[in-house]
Amino acid sequence: xISLTPGSVTLATLKQIFRNNAPARLDRNAQPAVEAAxxxxxDAAARSxxxxxxxxxxxxxxSTK
Numbered sequence: 178x179i180s181l182t183p184g185s186v187t188l189a190t191l192k193q194i195f196r197n198n199a200p201a202r203l204d205r206n207a208q209p210a211v212e213a214a215x216x217x218x219x220d221a222a223a224r225s226x227x228x229x230x231x232x233x234x235x236x237x238x239x240s241t242k
Contacts, residue, residue, distance in 0.1 A: 178200045178202055179199055180202060180204050181203050181204060182206070182207070183204070183210065188215075191234055227239075
């Protein structure tokens, strides 16, 4: 099992996962950062102001909520 540590995953590691269908998991120490990011997205989605890609579309739909 390959453990993926944010900020230190190499292209060689990603190739190994992709080409060999190697099992991988996110390092447990990343969980607090994942939860914080999820909370930031939830907070942005709940606001009335436009936040690109969160509560709007992308590209030509960027101003569409």
